[in-house]
Amino acid sequence: MKAYLSDRMGAALLMAPLLLFLGAAYAWPFFGVVNWSFTLPEPGLGQYGTLLSDPLVQSVFVRTLRIAAIVTIVSVAAAYAITVVWVRGTPAQRVIAEFCILVPFWISVLTRAFGWVALLSNRGLFNTWLQAIGFISEPLTLVRNEFGVIVGMTHFLIPFAVFPLASSMRSLDDRVLLAARGLGSSRMRTFWSVFVPMTRSGIIGSALIVFVFSLGFFVTPAILGGGRSVMVAELIYLRIFQSPDWGLGAAISVVLVLFVGALMALVFRYVRPKQLI
Structure with a gap:
């Protein structure tokens, strides 16, 4: 019993600096934002109303x-296909997949957003090419709308969705797949009936990561949305720095944080955190 208490005390002491840092960097400022939401411009619940x-x-x-939701579905589906190649492909395929996964981390989100503007704008490479081959007569509107925002966010978030999926796929017992094949199951049926269900925890973890990231996205929607597809993070920025309406911006921030916390609590109720990675 004493050894158990000693181990618990040692673990608590090791975690104390991290907890203090998180409290100073996140919890204390958040409570300040909560205070703004109830006191600005005057005390009360007016901003929540x-x-x-x-x-x-x-x-x-x-x-x-x-x-x-759209970005989560598309990102997880694309990441799943990439991860299958990365984990179960040939050595050459694995190298190519790993290169495609890691390279985006070396490029800033701002650079990637402007890159998509250069590709998808009315005078961008994509529209110019389509007009040059005679496929379209007028440029397609691919930015300054939700489509451009979804494309840019999906491109950014696919690599983040890969890692929980890769962990889930690497922990899968290949003997189960071999047993299914030995019982006469086709490759496609084995994939959909055995492989995909056994990687469910990775799918849930990837979806949770992508969805939470998507809720707080700012730079990509601001650039590719062009002010026409404003999301919550951009609205908070506008209310605090341009209106200024600090009380409403703080209230929106509090609601967003509480929503994310409730979502994570709901997921962890049915899936243990260690199963998501």
Whole structure:
């Protein structure tokens, strides 16, 4: 018993610096934002009432959830295909897949966003090429809308979705797949009926990471959305730095943090955290 308590005390002492840092860097500022939401411009719940009744704020939340859901589905599906090649492909395929996964981490989010603008704008490479071959007569509107935001966010988040999937796939017992094949299952049926269900924890972990990242995205939607597809993070910025309406911006921030916390608590209720990685 004494040894157990000693180990617990040692673990607590080792974690204390990290907990103090997190408290100073995140918890204390967050409580300051909570205070703003109840006191600015005057004490009360007025800002939360505005949040619930303002059609603009509600439309931004709906748009954010819609874009986040689409980006999550597309990113996890693309990451799953890439991860299968990375984990179970030939040595050459693994090297190529690993290169494609790691290279995006070396490029800043700002550079990638402007790169998509150069590709998808009315005078960008994609529209110019389509017009040159006669496929279209007028340029397609691919940026300054939700499509451009989804493309840019998906491109950024695919690498983050890969790692929980890779962990799940590497821990899979190949003997189960061999048993399914030995019982007469085709490759495709083995994949959908055995392989995919056994990597469910990785899929949930990837989806959670991508969805939470998507809710707080700022730079990519601001550049590729062009102010026409405003998401929650950009709305908070506009309310605090341009309106200024610090109380409403703080209230939106608090609601967003609480929503993410509730989402993670719901996921962890059914899936243990160690299963997500």
